[in-house]
Every structure is written in structure tokens, then in C-alpha cells.
Amino acid sequence: MTVHVWSDIACPWCYIGKRRLERAIEQFDGEVEVEYHAFELAPDTPVDFEGTEVDFLAGHKGLPAAQVEQMLAQMTALAAGEGLAYDFDALRHTKTLLAHQAVHHARAHNLQGALVERLFRAYFEEGRHVGRVDELVALAAEVGLDADETRAALDSGRYADAVQQDIAAAQEIGIRGVPFFVVDGRYAVSGAQAPDVFLSALERVRDERAVAR
Amino acid sequence: MSGGTPTPASEPVLAGLALVPLGDEDAGTCVDGVCVIPGAAEPGTPRT
Numbered sequence: 001m002t003v004h005v006w007s008d009i010a011c012p013w014c015y016i017g018k019r020r021l022e023r024a025i026e027q028f029d030g031e032v033e034v035e036y037h038a039f040e041l042a043p044d045t046p047v048d049f050e051g052t053e054v055d056f057l058a059g060h061k062g063l064p065a066a067q068v069e070q071m072l073a074q075m076t077a078l079a080a081g082e083g084l085a086y087d088f089d090a091l092r093h094t095k096t097l098l099a100h101q102a103v104h105h106a107r108a109h110n111l112q113g114a115l116v117e118r119l120f121r122a123y124f125e126e127g128r129h130v131g132r133v134d135e136l137v138a139l140a141a142e143v144g145l146d147a148d149e150t151r152a153a154l155d156s157g158r159y160a161d162a163v164q165q166d167i168a169a170a171q172e173i174g175i176r177g178v179p180f181f182v183v184d185g186r187y188a189v190s191g192a193q194a195p196d197v198f199l200s201a202l203e204r205v206r207d208e209r210a211v212a213r
Numbered sequence: 214m215s216g217g218t219p220t221p222a223s224e225p226v227l228a229g230l231a232l233v234p235l236g237d238e239d240a241g242t243c244v245d246g247v248c249v250i251p252g253a254a255e256p257g258t259p260r261t
Binding site: 013014017042060061177182183186187189192193197 | 232233234235236237238239240241242243244245246247248249250
């Protein structure tokens with residue numbers, strides 16, 4: 001069966017949700033394919049932002065700096081619980097449309113899962129700038145994609161329409177937030193749910209298929 | 214190396230489907246740039 005996932009590289013809950021889904025799949029007795037789709041969480045984000053994490057969040061969302069710091073601490077602790085080392089001090093804010101194009105390019109070469117993981121880690125743990133072509137090409141090459149081909153795909157906007165189709169599909173389905181998971185085209189799981197929720201959805205589909213046979 | 218044989222591009226095949234929701238309604242999610250932490254005193258953490 002296939003699990004379609006709408007997420008954004010710059011979404012803290014999406015990386016956590018990815019881990020929880022993976023834990024469920026590990027426990028599931030069956031074949032599961034995961035396909036990622038683009039969602040732009042904050043379209044007004046600039047490609048480049050010079051400033052701290054708190055500067056950005058307080059400035060763009062109008063939240064008090066102290067509240068932002070508390071929230072980031074909570075998010076960091078939640079991520080740590082999943083084995084993820086979020087580093088919001090090093091994080092580089094950027095627009096993620098180009099990264100989503102790279103993810104589509106990776107899918108065309110059966111490397112989507114590897115690149116999604118690499119991009120999340122680069123963004124949340126390593127302070128890498130995932131909005132620039134050079135950085136994306138380097139990260140893509142790390143997971144086995146051809147650097148020149150990746151650069152050509154990004155420079156030409158080969159997958160720009162595919163990214164917009166993902167975003168349009170999300171709107172049509174009614175997705176307002178991410179991560180958002182669609183299991184076997186029938187069940188919707190919104191948010192970074194516990195692994196048991198994902199596992200239950202997978203088992204439900206498997207059992208329904210068995211009855212239908 | 215490209216890492217494998219190219220596969221067809223993704224299709225927006227799910228649009229218009231009637232989906233059955235599963236799981237808790239207040240699971241961690243990010244909406245319009247703000248990420249909600251279930252059970253937190255504050256309404257959420259901003260998208261970063």
C-alpha cells in the first residue's frame with residue numbers, strides 16, 4: 001500500500017511525524033511505499049534571512065521573543081524524544097519551493113526518501129541553507145543523485161509544475177496543516193500522530209483488503 | 214550516478230477523494246506558519 005505524505009522541509013512536526021511513521025512501518029507486517037508531496041507552510045518566507053531564529057519568528061508572526069524562545073525549547077525537547085537534535089540557533093530560514101523541486105527530482109530516480117531525510121537533517125540539525133541551488137545539489141549528491149543533472153533540473157524548473165500540483169492537490173483535499181498522511185487513498189491522518197495510530201491505519205487497510213479478496 | 218531508473222512523475226491522484234480521518238484531532242501539526250504543541254500552555258510554536 002502507499003502512504004502519501006504532505007509535508008514541508010521547514011516544518012518541525014513533519015520531521016517528527018516522519019520518524020513516527022517509520023516506527024509504525026517497522027512494526028507493520030507488509031509492504032508500504034511512502035511518497036512525499038510538497039506543502040509550503042509559509043509562502044511569505046524569503047530565500048535569505050539575516051538574523052536569529054527569534055528575530056525571524058517574532059518579526060514575521062508578531063510573537064513576543066520570550067514566547068518564541070519557550071516554544072522553540074519545547075519543540076527541541078519533543079524532537080529529542082524522537083532522537084532528533086534540532087538546533088534552532090543554527091537554523092537558516094529559507095523558502096522551500098526549490099527544495100521541494102529537488103525532492104521531486106529524487107523521486108524520479110527512486111531516491112525520494114533518502115533526500116527528504118537528508119534535507120530535514122540539513123535544515124533542523126546542521127544549519128544548512130536548503131533554499132540555494134548549490135546546497136541542494138551538494139545534498140542531493142550525498143544521497144546518490146547526479147550533481148550536474150540535479151543542478152540542471154533545478155535551474156530549469158523541471159519540477160516546478162509538479163510542486164504546484166502537490167500544493168493544489170492539498171488545497172483540493174482540504175489540507176490546512178502538515179504533516180498530513182493519506183493511507184491507501186482512504187484514510188487521513190493529520191499531524192505527527194503516535195506510531196500506534198499509523199500502525200492501526202496500516203493494519204486496517206491490510207485487513208480490509210483481506211476481507212475484500 | 215543517478216541512483217536508479219527514472220520513474221513517472223507524481224500525479225495528484227488523491228484530489229477529490231473522500232477520506233476517513235483517523236487519530237487524535239490535536240496531534241502536533243503546523244498550520245499557516247504556526248506549529249501547535251498539544252497540551253502546551255501557549256497556542257503553538259511558529260514555523261521555523
